[in-house]
Amino acid sequence: LHVNASQGSTKNLPQNLFGVSFEEINNAGAGGLWAELVSNRGFESGGLHSPALIEPWSVIGGYSLVRVTTDFSSCFKRNAVALQMEVLCDSNACPAGGVGVYNPGYWGMNIEQGKTYKLVMYIRSLKPIDLTVSLTNSTGGKTLATTNIIAADVSNWTKVEISLKANATNHNSRLELKTNRKGIIWFDQVSLMPTDTYKGHGFRKDLFKMVADLKPGFIRFPGGSFAEGKSLMNAYWWKDTVGRWEERPGHMNDVWAYWTDDGLGFFEFLQLAEDLNASPIWVFNSGFSQEQAVDPSNIKPLVQDALDGIEFARGDPNSTWGSLRANMGHVEPFNLKHVAIGNQDCWRGGYRANYLKFYAAIKEAYPDIKVISNCDGSNAQLDHPAELYDYHLYVNAKTMFSMAHKFDHTSRTGPKAFVSEYAVTWDDARLGNLLAAIAEAGFLIGVEKNCDVVDMASNAPLFLNANTPSNKGFRPDAIVFDSYQAYGTPSYWMQQFFSMSNGATLLDSTLQTDSSNSLMASAIWFQNPVDKKNYLRVKVVNYGSNKVNLKISFEGLDLGLIDYSKSTQTVLSSTNVKDENSFQNPTKVSPVKSLLKKGKNDLNVTLPSNSLSSL
Numbered sequence: 162l163h164v165n166a167s168q169g170s171t172k173n174l175p176q177n178l179f180g181v182s183f184e185e186i187n188n189a190g191a192g193g194l195w196a197e198l199v200s201n202r203g204f205e206s207g208g209l210h211s212p213a214l215i216e217p218w219s220v221i222g223g224y225s226l227v228r229v230t231t232d233f234s235s236c237f238k239r240n241a242v243a244l245q246m247e248v249l250c251d252s253n254a255c256p257a258g259g260v261g262v263y264n265p266g267y268w269g270m271n272i273e274q275g276k277t278y279k280l281v282m283y284i285r286s287l288k289p290i291d292l293t294v295s296l297t298n299s300t301g302g303k304t305l306a307t308t309n310i311i312a313a314d315v316s317n318w319t320k321v322e323i324s325l326k327a328n329a330t331n332h333n334s335r336l337e338l339k340t341n342r343k344g345i346i347w348f349d350q351v352s353l354m355p356t357d358t359y360k361g362h363g364f365r366k367d368l369f370k371m372v373a374d375l376k377p378g379f380i381r382f383p384g385g386s387f388a389e390g391k392s393l394m395n396a397y398w399w400k401d402t403v404g405r406w407e408e409r410p411g412h413m414n415d416v417w418a419y420w421t422d423d424g425l426g427f428f429e430f431l432q433l434a435e436d437l438n439a440s441p442i443w444v445f446n447s448g449f450s451q452e453q454a455v456d457p458s459n460i461k462p463l464v465q466d467a468l469d470g471i472e473f474a475r476g477d478p479n480s481t482w483g484s485l486r487a488n489m490g491h492v493e494p495f496n497l498k499h500v501a502i503g504n505q506d507c508w509r510g511g512y513r514a515n516y517l518k519f520y521a522a523i524k525e526a527y528p529d530i531k532v533i534s535n536c537d538g539s540n541a542q543l544d545h546p547a548e549l550y551d552y553h554l555y556v557n558a559k560t561m562f563s564m565a566h567k568f569d570h571t572s573r574t575g576p577k578a579f580v581s582e583y584a585v586t587w588d589d590a591r592l593g594n595l596l597a598a599i600a601e602a603g604f605l606i607g608v609e610k611n612c613d614v615v616d617m618a619s620n621a622p623l624f625l626n627a628n629t630p631s632n633k634g635f636r637p638d639a640i641v642f643d644s645y646q647a648y649g650t651p652s653y654w655m656q657q658f659f660s661m662s663n664g665a666t667l668l669d670s671t672l673q674t675d676s677s678n679s680l681m682a683s684a685i686w687f688q689n690p691v692d693k694k695n696y697l698r699v700k701v702v703n704y705g706s707n708k709v710n711l712k713i714s715f716e717g718l719d720l721g722l723i724d725y726s727k728s729t730q731t732v733l734s735s736t737n738v739k740d741e742n743s744f745q746n747p748t749k750v751s752p753v754k755s756l757l758k759k760g761k762n763d764l765n766v767t768l769p770s771n772s773l774s775s776l
C-alpha cells in the first residue's frame with residue numbers, strides 16, 4: 162500500500178460523514194433508549210374501540226375481584242382514554258396485600274438497588290383512597306420499593322408524584338397499584354422513570370453511551386418506515402409528539418407493530434442530537450404512507466406542517482412553534498440544517514409533485530436548509546432540485562464489499578449521496594457477524610475515498626431490543642439490548658474504526674498487490690481533540706480467507722516523526738467469519754489492540770484473514 166501525504170494528494174472528509182440512523186423500530190426508543198419503564202402509560206394502545214385492551218397492564222387478584230375497562234374520562238383532551246379499575250372486595254375480604262393492576266414494562270422493568278425511580282400518575286375516585294404503589298419482582302412475591310397513598314378527596318383528577326428507592330435489584334420487575342377498598346379508581350398517564358438518565362434528559366445512560374462512543378456526526382430520525390407509517394393515520398406526525406408528555410396521544414407504530422407513547426418525541430430527538438453533538442436530520446412524511454397517498458392537490462397542510470416543524474426546531478422563541486420549544490425548556494434554537502422529504506418514496510406516483518411543493522416552501526422560508534430527496538442520483542442526475550439524495554443499501558456480504566466502488570464513477574457534479582441506511586442482511590448476517598462487519602467496512606472505505614460525492618453515511622437499524630419477537634422488527638442491528646444490558650454486534654465495533662474520520666484529512670492511498678480484489682484501504686490524518694496530537698490512521702480490510710503480509714510505504718511524510726511507543730494495530734477478526742456477539746459473550750468479535758513494530762522507511766504488518774485493521 163502506497164500512502165501519499167504530499168500536498169495536492171489529500172481531500173477533506175466531510176464533518177458529518179459518519180453518523181447514526183435512529184428509527185423507532187425493534188423497540189429502539191419505547192422500551193429502549195427512552196428510559197420510561199411503563200408501557201402504555203396512558204392506556205391508549207387499545208384505541209377508541211377496544212376498551213378492554215390495556216396490554217401489557219394486567220390485574221392482580223383475578224377478574225372476579227377486579228374489573229378493568231377504559232373510558233373517555235381523562236382530564237387530557239388529546240388522549241381521552243383512562244383506566245377504570247373497580248375493586249369488588251373490601252378490607253379483610255380482599256387477599257392480603259390487596260388487589261389491583263400491574264405493569265411489567267417492556268418485557269420487565271430494570272430496578273436497581275439504591276437507585277431512585279420517579280412515579281407520576283393521575284388518579285380520581287369518588288371515595289377516599291388507600292393505595293399501595295410498589296415495585297416488585299415479576300410475580301409480585303418480592304417487594305423492592307413501596308409506599309402508600311392515602312387521600313380523602315381525589316374526586317377531581319389529581320396528579321401524584323412520588324419517589325421510590327429500590328432496596329434490591331431485579332431486572333424483570335413490575336409496577337403494582339393495589340388497594341383493599343371497594344370502589345372505583347380511575348388512573349391515567351402512569352409514568353415511572355429512573356432519575357439517573359443522561360443529563361436528566363430521559364435517555365437510558367448505557368445505551369446513550371454506546372451511541373456516543375461512535376462519535377456520530379449526525380443523527381437521522383425518526384425513521385425509516387416509521388416516518389411513513391403503514392397508514393397515514395399512524396405515520397409520525399410531529400405535533401402529536403410535543404408538549405407535556407401527559408398530553409401526547411401516542412400512536413400505533415403500525416409498520417413495526419407496537420404502540421409508542423411518544424415520550425421520545427420531536428423535542429427529545431432534537432435534544433438527543435444536541436447531547437450527542439450530532440447534526441439532526443429530520444425525515445418527515447412526504448404525503449405517503451406505505452398503503453396510502455396524499456394527492457399533490459391536497460398536500461398544502463402537510464407542507465405547512467413541515468414548515469411548522471422547522472420553526473419548532475429552530476424558530477425564534479417568540480414565534481408560534483418556537484415558543485412551544487422554548488416553553489419545553491430549550492429557548493435557543495436547535496441546530497437543524499437538514500430535512501429529508503419522505504423515506505423510500507421516490508417510486509410513488511406523485512412523489513415528485515409533492516416533493517417540489519415541500520422543496521419550494523422550505524427553500525423560500527429557510528434557504529440554508531439542505532433538502533434530501535428520496536430519488537437515487539448515483540447513476541443519473543436527478544430531475545428535480547436537491548442538495549442530497551437518499552441511498553439505501555441492504556445486500557449480501559459479497560455485494561456489499563463490491564459496493565466499495567459504487568460511487569467511483571458517479572458524476573462529480575450535482576447533489577451528493579446520503580447513504581442513510583446500509584447493512585449486510587439476510588443469511589450472510591443473521592444477527593450481525595464478522596463477515597457482515599468487514600464487508601461493510603470495505604464499503605465505508607469506498608465512501609471515504611468518494612467523499613467528494615458521498616456526504617453522509619449511516620448503518621441501520623441502530624438498535625434491537627432482544628425481546629422483539631423473531632417474526633417482527635428488522636435484523637441485524639448495531640446494538641442489542643434488554644432491560645439492563647447491551648452489546649455491540651461486530652458492525653457496531655466496525656463503526657468505531659471510522660469514528661475519527663469526520664472532518665479528517667484523507668490521504669491518497671493505492672494498493673499495489675495481486676490481492677487487491679479482496680483488500681480495501683484508506684489513510685487519514687486527524688487531530689485527536691483530547692490530546693491535541695496528530696494521528697495517521699491507515700485502515701485495511703482483508704476480505705479474503707488468507708492472511709496478507711502488507712508493506713505500507715509513505716511519501717510526503719517523515720516516518721521519523723512517528724512515536725512508535727504509541728502506535729498500535731487494532732484488529733477486528735475472529736476464528737470464524739460467521740461469529741457473532743451475544744449477552745453471554747458480548748466481545749467475542751471486538752477490536753484487539755497491539756503495538757506496531759517499527760520499520761525503517763515503511764511499515765510491515767500482517768492482516769489476518771477476514772479482518773479489519775486500523776494502524
Ligand code: AHR
Pocket residue numbers: 184186384385386387504505553582621622635
Ligand atoms: O432500516 C429498516 C427499514 O429498512 C427502514 O424502516 C426502511 O427505510 C428500510 O426499508
